[in-house]
Amino acid sequence: MKELLDDMERAMADLMLSGYATGAELAGRFRNLGTECSRIGLKNGGAWMEEIARALEQRTHSVRKEDLVITELLCRAVGYVRLCREKIQEEEIAVRWDSITGGSL
Amino acid sequence: MDIPEKLKQALAAADEAYLAGLSNKGTLNRGKKDLDGMTDVTVIPSDTEIQVQWGDVRCAIREPLGSSGCSCPSTAFCRHRVSAILWLKARLGDSPEPARSPDFQSLRAYPADKLARILGTSKLSALRFRLESGIRPEMDQGAVIRVELPWAGVNVRLLEPLEHSTCACHSTGLCVHKAEALLWWQLHENIITPEQLPLPSAAPTLDTEQLRGICRSVQETLSSLMAWGLGRASPEICQTLERMASLCHTAGLPNLERSLRRLSGEYDACFARSAGFRDTVLLERLSHTYRLAQATEQATEEQLSGLAGEFREEYRNAGNRKLYLLGSRIYSEKNGYAGTIYYFRDMEQQCWYAFRHIRPTFYEGRAQKVPKHASPWGLPCTLDKLWKNSMELTGAKANRHGNLSATSECSAAILGPMAPAAAIPEEEICMDFRALLGRSDPSRSERQRLALIRAAGMEVQPYDSIRQIYTLRLLDSFGRDVWLKVPYSKDNSSVIDWLERLTEGQVPTDRAPVFFGILSRESDRLTFSPIECFTDWEGQL
Known part of the structure; x- marks a missing residue:
């Protein structure tokens, strides 16, 4: 899950570097990430990745670019990744402690 | 002499205390002294006022007396007007009715919430604290209400109408001292009870429409930055972000301002090819700023002040606190500040307080030595000597993060050394x-x-x-x-x-x-x- 979160963050940082005009090329990557998220149980993350992919593809074919929508999705997803990391870290500490105490306490 | 009836009553009611209230004691004495030299006085009565002319001075005396005018350039209530009033008063003959002390109707009716707004959050919470601690200003009432505010070092004379009241700060408008004095008088007269006293509100009045417009602009700017891409961005972005930050500052959005300045710093690091730059950190900052702007735009009136933030941390009265100094740590950060942070445990409330003795290491381009330890609140020694000691702070002030103020209004009394177990359960x-x-x-x-x-x-x-x-x-x-x-x-x-x-x-x-x-x-x-x-x-x- 940590690797998937890293990949999500990397994809979003790449989109920030290259801009939305090249987003159509990245749409496939976001879609794959969305599928992977859904597969391992990150439903919200999966939905957002899917939406970003769809919005990037739509942008290529539209005259009026709805950039605010993509930015909003992207910013939400960044916050989501951060929250997931915090949650995972908390769980990892608890799991480590459980492995020490045998999970009985 | 044909004097309008209302003016006649006002002249009869105006005693020396009232005239001293309109001006001051010195001006009253000068006016009384000048009275002897008033010869060849010409009086021109009209329906609303009386013009009194002598020498090269011409005064127009009208009701209320505070609105009288004079040909001299003085902006305050001058000695000529005092002389003219006293001169007229001496020629009233049989007074229409004996002078009685005024009932201050307009002062009684003045809304307390308006006064609270003038006072502001910190002064209002200080007033509440004094009220709870039994500290009152000295006041006496006659033709004027004299209120002495020793903590502000001012004397206020409240008159009717309120705009003619005077204050030692020489303000002609309704200053914070006049507002505080009037609030104390209203409390003294039981016009309002301490329970009815408006609660200090941290939120200054914000122009919500303007704020929403600015937040929208911030979102659009950030969105266009993202759409354009960092690879094709120019260093002028930093200036755009700084301009947006200035707009937020003017509109009263310190949180968004800080966020935009941090973002601008991150873009700066990128264009300066700094080794510390990370695109993921920039993305996180960008996302945080965008979400903050969005949340502020969509916030309700109640949520808005919380999201807008505060420019300067407000130190509020924390009352009298019994604290135990548990430890301290050296603070030295790359942001150019250094010093010591002291950690206290409140022995009654069992919560943490900190005192941050932090100073800039560079000032005006020169490195300066930061004193290692502090000695606030009139303590006879530095704080490091009080480790494992308890002390009582009187009139402590703390911000919402529990950081204590070094204010001279607060005094500390050392209660002596104590084992930590005795102070902390x-x-x-x-x-x-x-x-x-x-x-x-x-x-x-x-x-x-x-x-x-x-x-x-x-x-x-x-x-x-x-x-x-x-x-x-x-x-x-x-x-x-x-x-x-x-x-x-x-x-x-x-x-x-x-x-x-x-x-x-x-x-x-x-x-x-x-x-x-x-x-x-x-x-x-x-x-x-x-x-x-x-x-x-x-x-x-």
Whole structure:
């Protein structure tokens, strides 16, 4: 899950570097990430990745670019990744402690 | 003499105290003195006023007397007007009705919430604190209401109508002193009760429409930056962001302003090809700023002030506090500030307070020496000498983060040394480390992450010679661990030496030592930055 979160963050940082005009090329990557998220149980993350992919593809074919929508999705997803990391870290500490105490306490 | 009836009544009611209230005692005395020299006086009455002319002076006396005019250039109530009033008063003949003290109807009816708004949050909370502590201003009432505010060093004379009231600060408008004096008088006269006193509101009035417009612009600017891409962005972005930050500053959105300035700093680092630049950090900052602008735009009136933030931390009255100095740590950061942070435990409320003695290391381009220890609140010694001592602060002020102010309005009385166990109950010490996990949340403030822990065991870890970190594994009775970490520095070397001696059993201890420090998380470990370690918590050694 940590690797998937890293990949999500990397994809979003790449989109920030290259801009939305090249987003159509990245749409496939976001879609794959969305599928992977859904597969391992990150439903919200999966939905957002899917939406970003769809919005990037739509942008290529539209005259009026709805950039605010993509930015909003992207910013939400960044916050989501951060929250997931915090949650995972908390769980990892608890799991480590459980492995020490045998999970009985 | 044909004097309008209302003016006649006003003249009859105006005694020396009233005239001194309109001007001051000195001007009244000068006016009385000039009265003898008033010869060849011409009086021109009209329906609303009387013009009194002598020498090259011409005064127009009207009701209320405070609105009388004079041909001299004085903007205040001059001696000529005082002389003219006294001259007219002497020629009233039989007074229409005996002078009686006014009932101050307009002062009684003045809304308290308007006065509270003029006072502002800090002055209003100070007033509430004085009210609760039984501190009152001196006041007497006659033709004028005289209120002495010793804490502000001013004398206020309240008159009817209110706009003719005078204050030692010489303000012609309704200044904070007049507003405070009037509020005290209304409380004194039971026009309002302490319960009806408006609550201090942290929120200044905000122009919501303007704010929403600015937040929208911030979102659109950030969106266009993202759409354009960092690869094709020009360094002028930083100026655009700074302009947006200035707009936020003017509109009263300090949180968004700070966020935009931090973002601008991140773009600066990118264009300067700084080795410390990380695109993921820029993305995080960008996302945070965008979401903050969005949340502020969509906020309700009640939520708005919280999201807008405060420009300067407001120190509010914390009352009289009994504090115990538990520890201190050296603060030195790359942001150019250094000093010492002292941590206090409130012995009654059982909460943390901190006193941050932090100063800039550079001022006007020159390095300056920051005094290591502070001596606030009229203490006879520096704070470091008061470790494990309790003290009583009278009139303490603290901000919402629990940081104490060094204000001279607060005074401290040292109560003497005390064992930590006598000041802090045993249940405040954490012995089951599971309880620490929630408290180590990175979104919590440092104050919320402070903890007292007693370890059942300690395991020395190999010294990290690459990162230069001393690590000690603290274990509770169930085997859960917290990783105590001390990075090596000149200031910390003695701490590391002491911890090494402690683990080698060279330091006498009563029971297992109690560690006081700040919790944080690192990978899958709970880490702990120690501030103090107590080997004699009960004070029996």
